Amino acid sequence: MDINLNLNSSAPSVADILILGTHTKTEKKAKKEVNVPAMSGWFKDCKEALESLAAAADFTGDAGTSFTFDWEGQRVLALGLGDKKDFDAEAARRAMANAINAQKLLVKSVAINIDTMTVKGNLETTLSAFTEAIHLSLYDFDKYLSTKRTPKLKKVIFDSKAKKTAAKKLEQAIKEATLVSESVNVARDFVNEPPNVLNSESYAKEVLKDVKNIKGVKAKVLGKAELKKHKMGMFLSVNAGSAYQPQLVHLTYTPPKATKNTKHIAFVGKGLTFDTGGYSLKPGASMVNMKFDMAGSATVFGAFRACALLGLPVKVSCFLGMTDNAVNALATMPDSIVTAKNGKTVEILNTDAEGRLVLGDVLTYASEHEPDAIIDAATLTGACLVALGTEVCGLMGNDKKLTNSLIKAAESADEYIWELPIKKEWREDMKSNIADLKNIGSNRFAGTPKAAAFLENFVGEGIPWAHLDIAGCGDSQAHLPYCPKKGASGVMVRTLVELVKTTK
Ligand code: BES
Ligand code: ZN
Ligand code: ZN
Numbered sequence: 001m002d003i004n005l006n007l008n009s010s011a012p013s014v015a016d017i018l019i020l021g022t023h024t025k026t027e028k029k030a031k032k033e034v035n036v037p038a039m040s041g042w043f044k045d046c047k048e049a050l051e052s053l054a055a056a057a058d059f060t061g062d063a064g065t066s067f068t069f070d071w072e073g074q075r076v077l078a079l080g081l082g083d084k085k086d087f088d089a090e091a092a093r094r095a096m097a098n099a100i101n102a103q104k105l106l107v108k109s110v111a112i113n114i115d116t117m118t119v120k121g122n123l124e125t126t127l128s129a130f131t132e133a134i135h136l137s138l139y140d141f142d143k144y145l146s147t148k149r150t151p152k153l154k155k156v157i158f159d160s161k162a163k164k165t166a167a168k169k170l171e172q173a174i175k176e177a178t179l180v181s182e183s184v185n186v187a188r189d190f191v192n193e194p195p196n197v198l199n200s201e202s203y204a205k206e207v208l209k210d211v212k213n214i215k216g217v218k219a220k221v222l223g224k225a226e227l228k229k230h231k232m233g234m235f236l237s238v239n240a241g242s243a244y245q246p247q248l249v250h251l252t253y254t255p256p257k258a259t260k261n262t263k264h265i266a267f268v269g270k271g272l273t274f275d276t277g278g279y280s281l282k283p284g285a286s287m288v289n290m291k292f293d294m295a296g297s298a299t300v301f302g303a304f305r306a307c308a309l310l311g312l313p314v315k316v317s318c319f320l321g322m323t324d325n326a327v328n329a330l331a332t333m334p335d336s337i338v339t340a341k342n343g344k345t346v347e348i349l350n351t352d353a354e355g356r357l358v359l360g361d362v363l364t365y366a367s368e369h370e371p372d373a374i375i376d377a378a379t380l381t382g383a384c385l386v387a388l389g390t391e392v393c394g395l396m397g398n399d400k401k402l403t404n405s406l407i408k409a410a411e412s413a414d415e416y417i418w419e420l421p422i423k424k425e426w427r428e429d430m431k432s433n434i435a436d437l438k439n440i441g442s443n444r445f446a447g448t449p450k451a452a453a454f455l456e457n458f459v460g461e462g463i464p465w466a467h468l469d470i471a472g473c474g475d476s477q478a479h480l481p482y483c484p485k486k487g488a489s490g491v492m493v494r495t496l497v498e499l500v501k502t503t504k
Contacts, residue, residue, distance in 0.1 A: 001138060002155045003131060003174055006111075007164050012043075013157040016107035017068075017075045019099055020046070021117025023084040024061035037061035037078065041116040046071045050078055063091060066099060077103070081117055089129040090414035092119050096133035097481035100153070104138060109155040115162075123162055127170055128177040130158070135181035136482035136490075141192040179309045180497055184490035186210065187295075187302030191474070191488030195274035195291045200239075200322035203273055203294065204247035207301060207320065211251060214308045222248040230365065233338040234346060234357035239323040241278060241331025247271075248362060249320040251301075253308040263503050264315040266371035267304055267496070268362050269297030270355045270378035271322035278325050278351030279333050286382075293355070295474035295488060296378035297322065303496035314503050319366045321358040325351070337435045341365065342458055345435040353439045355380045356451050360458035367460025373402050374459060375499070377468040377492060383447025390472040391479070392416040393492055396452035399464035406466055409499040415491050416473065426453045468492060 004013075012018045025038040037054050038061060039047045049071045053059075059067040063082030068075065079099050081087050095117070103110060112130065119125045134156055142149045162170070190198065190206070198206075204221050211217045223245045227236055232248075239246035249271075255262060272293035276282060282290065297320040304318035332338075336348045338357075341364040346357070355378050366374050384394045393410070395417050397403040403419050410417035426446055430453050432438035437457060441450040452467045459465040473491050477483040483490070 004157045005170055006157050006159045007162050007167055009159045013111040013159050015109040015111035015157060017077055017103060017110050019077045019079055019110055019112045021081050022061035022078045023081050035060040063095060087119060089119050089125055092126060092129040093133045094481050096130045097137040100134055100137040101481060104151040104153040108152055111157045111159055114158050114160050123170055124173040127158060127173045131174050131177035132181045133482050135178060136184060139185045139188060139484060141487055176310060180306045180494060183302040183306035184493045187298040187493050188488040188490040190298040191292050191295045199244045199273050199324060200247045201244050203322050204249050207249050211305060216254050217308050218252050220250050230341055232341045232361035234340045235321060235361040237332040237338045238325055238354040238357050241326045241328045242324050247322040251304060251318040253316045255313045258315060262315050264371045265500055265503060266317040266366045266374045267300035268319045268359060268366050268374060268376035269300035270359055271297030271320045272325055272355060274324040276326055278327055278331055278354060280350045280352040282352060292475055293379050295470055299377045299470060299492050302493040306497045307500045312500055314500050316500060317369055317371060319362050321362040325354045344437060344457060347432040347435040347438040349438050350440045356439060356454045359455055363455060363458040367463055373464040375466045377470055379471045379474050380451050380469045381448045381471055384469040384471040387448055388418055388472060391477060392418050393473045394448050394469035395419045396422055396449055397466035398456055402464040402466045406499055409502060410495040413494040413498045415495045420449045422449050422453050426450045430454045
């Protein structure tokens, strides 16, 4: 996608369609209050053209609506933005996504008059939101279709009267939003890939290929022999029934001017390329879509690559625990007791609670690199969907400052997050009678924070840690016009990037 900025413009750029924003306002007409489209910043005769049509068409500029018409041979899309006071970055993202979705198969180029739809008068915020909306809405996983759904739309021009002196920072806003959105789309691609293509070994290879040319990034992969050396008994137990090697991908990004005071954030991701449940086999219907059980790893990887590409002044490590959870004669049986990397013994009462086993050992490994904070992401519990629905990311942790900054970051990124407590009773419930811990609680209640209570045991002493359960929000977010109706959502990548951006 070719995105251009045309400043100091007095006339619209040449394009197949011109998009102008229309807020809605209330007017008194014949003693009655009616909503009408407000067209501030519109070209006079274009405004008149719409005014003459809008009344007949009942177009009021409401959010989620639009009106297309011809103005002296130019196709124009009046984009409904709703009430001006409610028009924030998320409203802008959604409005632009609606416009792009409607036009992407029809036109080759669009000119967007951003002066008619600025978010709180800030052109940088506006351009970031629109650029994200464009890249995220154009995403389509059609690689396995014989007939592709390739969009016709190839060129976007943002028109503004703003002076050319603003060019540098506005171009930068477009560039940064592009890098972040592309990283969201990389994460989506990994999640959507089927399990007969994406297994732990091919996944690790693809990740290495992706980061190969990113400045400041170093990569290494630990296979079965290294995991044995590190005594990662929990991780290995999940991989026992697999035809593929477990892979622990360890990436580090070191910023250009790093000093010993540079902050260090570690990401950890659950990378179950498929979760059959193991011997505690999932019923057929629950097993479908378990290719997405690596979404946590794809999310943190997406965020990691964005941080590196943006050249943020924070050291970021990324630890991806990859395997599938399969069944064969060697697969781990329920009742097994294994020893974790940190020496704790764990009774495995349900092989379907495998994510915490992989993450536990990876959290210990990450802790050894002494980061200032660890954040993990995982499609960890079905219980998270029961607690928070399919739209909200579950957040838990051992450090209020860290969980609060994640809540703030999610707010800035307009992504939904909610913190759940970890109670001492739940920590107790994760203890086994014959081993230090067991991998499931004694009943089905509080399944999400109990999983976190388990994970907490593997975080190094004194390290602030937060856990994101993306079991719901990792999958399609059909209510968002910039998310595909089916498949991976890629949500939380933007939140994590925001967190690193605001790390001091
Ligand atoms: N990958 C699943 C969690 C999951 C389930 C994510 C449904 C998205 C939708 C995880 O490995 C799992 O199976 N967890 C079990 C834990 C239980 C056995 C304590 C679950 O949620 O049922
Ligand atoms: Zn499972
Ligand atoms: Zn799982």
